[in-house]
Amino acid sequence: LTQFIIEEQRRFSGATGEFTLLLNDVVTACKKIANQVNKGALLGTMGSLASENVQGEVQKELDVITNDIFISSLEWSGHLAGMASEEMEAPYDIPGHYPTGKYLILFDPLDGSSNVNINISVGTIFSILRAPEGVTQPKVDDFLQPGTRQVCAGYALYGSSTMFVLTTGHGVNGFTLDREVGEFYLTHPNMTIPEDTHEFAVNTSNQRHWEAPVQRYVEECLQGKEGPRSRDFNMRWVASMVAEVHRILIRGGLFMYPLDSKLKDQGGKLRLLYEANPMSFIVEQAGGA
Ligand code: AHM
Numbered sequence: 334l335t336q337f338i339i340e341e342q343r344r345f346s347g348a349t350g351e352f353t354l355l356l357n358d359v360v361t362a363c364k365k366i367a368n369q370v371n372k373g374a375l376l377g378t379m380g381s382l383a384s385e386n387v388q389g390e391v392q393k394e395l396d397v398i399t400n401d402i403f404i405s406s407l408e409w410s411g412h413l414a415g416m417a418s419e420e421m422e423a424p425y426d427i428p429g430h431y432p433t434g435k436y437l438i439l440f441d442p443l444d445g446s447s448n449v450n451i452n453i454s455v456g457t458i459f460s461i462l463r464a465p466e467g468v469t470q471p472k473v474d475d476f477l478q479p480g481t482r483q484v485c486a487g488y489a490l491y492g493s494s495t496m497f498v499l500t501t502g503h504g505v506n507g508f509t510l511d512r513e514v515g516e517f518y519l520t521h522p523n524m525t526i527p528e529d530t531h532e533f534a535v536n537t538s539n540q541r542h543w544e545a546p547v548q549r550y551v552e553e554c555l556q557g558k559e560g561p562r563s564r565d566f567n568m569r570w571v572a573s574m575v576a577e578v579h580r581i582l583i584r585g586g587l588f589m590y591p592l593d594s595k596l597k598d599q600g601g602k603l604r605l606l607y608e609a610n611p612m613s614f615i616v617e618q619a620g621g622a
């Protein structure tokens with residue numbers, strides 16, 4: 334992965350290497366998180382906390398631990414102007430004793446964390462933006478940029494193997510961690526979503542709360558061969574978006590978390606900055622638009 338990132342950098346004559354170094358630190362953070370997640374119950378950190386995050390979700394011990402890992406792996410580097418996380422109410426200011434840089438990073442340190450204590454795949458999602466020109470101490474508004482401005486997006490998947498999947502806007506590449514060596518190796522070059530599929534992923538326990546067009550669409554899929562789509566579909570729901578998106582990159586399909594009446598006030602379940610934007614960038618780069 335390090336070689337891959339450096340060779341990408343060489344394609345851009347003006348590149349200073351700052352982005353390469355930042356990405357290396359992200360990779361290191363993900364390796365540390367992989368290590369924590371993989372140790373499972375041995376560390377005694379599988380429980381829930383009394384606290385809720387700003388979205389009103391109960392925080393897991395590991396949500397907070399992995400958030401701290403991400404911060405401590407990146408805050409010192411000098412490449413960031415600021416950080417924002419699903420687990421923090423406000424953007425994180427880089428402490429004054431560290432230098433700052435031109436990038437912003439937005440992340441969900443442990444997506445799907447309701448799955449940690451049952452040993453099902455979880456992941457880390459990140460999105461990198463440029464800080465607006467001249468901004469060294471970014472405020473909330475500086476992070477609220479459209480997804481089209483992302484410089485890079487990626488995820489780490491802590492599954493039966495640990496993978497790192499990345500786009501900088503030139504396709505999508507996937508890497509698998511060799512634990513003994515401690516490095517990610519390019520195992521899935523130029524990932525492209527297959528055009529044909531018979532799988533969809535949606536939490537149908539919310540069906541009665543969806544808007545009418547979504548209800549109708551899923552109903553048509555459920556009718557299979559006998560319905561208007563004239564074919565049988567299969568369904569999956571992991572409740573870890575990283576695992577769902579990864580499956581789709583490899584064998585196609587559809588994932589959705591539609592707006593439902595319970596979520597109307599908060600505008601939906603998945604968060605634009607830490608979840609939808611980075612995953613959309615990856616999916617688009619893999620031919621999924
Ligand atoms: P999280 O960031 O708190 O883990 O929430 C996001 C996750 C997604 O990974 C997943 O698709 C969804 O929540 C599952 O929600 P539900 O339990 O409602 O099916």
Ligand code: MG
Pocket residue numbers: 419441443444445608
């Ligand atoms: Mg999440």
